[in-house]
Amino acid sequence: MILKIDHLGIAVKDMMEARRAYEALGFRIEAEHDVPTEKVKAAFITVGESHLELLEPTDPTSAIAKFLEKRSGLHHICVLVDDIEKSMAEMKAAGAHLLDETPRIGAGGCRVAFIHPKSAAGVLLELKQA
């Protein structure tokens, strides 16, 4: 079951500049930390029950660095689910193309999995179990 939007991933070239922009808009940056598995640093902004996640690559081989070669801005939607294996099995059975066969470990040690944009009208969709 899909519970809520956990976060929106926003790819940024320059974290300091992005932080200043979001602070000028009245958002409050709450924490910044490295996510070595994704080769990014991430800054979190709470908005209601969800977060905006500013993502700056720390390595040219990260998926965010490759995205930034084309454009900056909205990169993915992450939804919180109660049972990631069950959601993945149901989506797969319904014909969706999953980028992960089994959950992998994402930021904060949570289990996550990605759905291919072609199965979500061009949106890169992440599932996360808390």
Added chain:
Amino acid sequence: MILKIDHLGIAVKDMMEARRAYEALGFRIEAEHDVPTEKVKAAFITVGESHLELLEPTDPTSAIAKFLEKRSGLHHICVLVDDIEKSMAEMKAAGAHLLDETPRIGAGGCRVAFIHPKSAAGVLLELKQA
């Protein structure tokens, strides 16, 4: 004050195909209606306190049609604010570039205003007052 993410606008070329994709992923499409002011039809999906809004252009001159010439998928983030004039004035005073000088009427008769992506790290940001 920014209260929550109201919705995420997702530009789609083919509403029926997008609906089928999101239904296969376990999302439930709740309502579809025309938004003549934006020249789109919109289908809403509730996710927690927010919505996904699938947007298909009904006219080649709509902003969504122009976006779809480049790509499909995530188009904008809309945040709910308690006082749109106050938010706009504060953002402008902090140096943000607003696309609207005064609020305009959006879907459902709400007052909305857009922030230029250059002021939000590449994200088209919409403010909405309920």
